[in-house]
Amino acid sequence: MRNSEATFHAVRGMAVPRDMRIASAGIALFILLPVIRVIVMLFAFLRDRDYRFSVIAAFVLAVTLLGLLVGSRLREVSWSPPTSPHIEMPGGNFHD
Numbered sequence: 001m002r003n004s005e006a007t008f009h010a011v012r013g014m015a016v017p018r019d020m021r022i023a024s025a026g027i028a029l030f031i032l033l034p035v036i037r038v039i040v041m042l043f044a045f046l047r048d049r050d051y052r053f054s055v056i057a058a059f060v061l062a063v064t065l066l067g068l069l070v071g072s073r074l075r076e077v078s079w080s081p082p083t084s085p086h087i088e089m090p091g092g093n094f095h096d
Helices: 002-047 051-076
Strands: none
Touching (some): 002 051
16 A cells, blocks of 8 residues: 555656646747747748848847847846845944
């Protein structure tokens, strides 16, 4: 009986990361679909020699990729915990 419980917990423990991978892949797909669409439209505009819309599509792509880059960098930043309102004075603190 004990071995079946351990197997159940191990399988159940592995199912959670798999579900998280599926959710993460879905979120990544939702993020990448507009980027892929802008890339496809950029090539379509270039093929049609519509340079005005090509420049606009390239600008939109640059702004989108810059936003993704900045967002990924901000996620890596380690936020420090809030500091205490207690301020240390150079000559020592005065207490009543």
